[in-house]
Amino acid sequence: MANNVYRVTEIIGTSTRSWEDATKRAIQTAAASLRELRVAEVTELDVTVENGKIQAYRAKVKLSFKYEAAPTAAAPKKKVAKKKAAKKKKSRRR
Secondary structure, eight states, X not given: OTTOOEEEEEEEEEESSOHHHHHHXXXXXXXXXXXXXXXXXXXXXXXXXXXXXXXXXXXEEEEEEEOOOOOOOOOOOHHHHHHHHHHHHHHHHO
């Protein structure tokens, strides 16, 4: 873990079955788009109620994943420079 940076984001999973299922759904869904998930912390549990009955279980989850900064702009590739040079030669021939 040395010399790495991690980002924390908070998501909410829902389920009509249980808080455990809501948590599992949140993590599985996040794992589909986030790489290198490290830690999941359930920070809050609640339910939605309608007419005195539980409609959905909700789990608020903090996720920690490895942060990767955007790559810095690189110097133009040689292929691009060669194409430009070829265009210049063609225009000189005319």
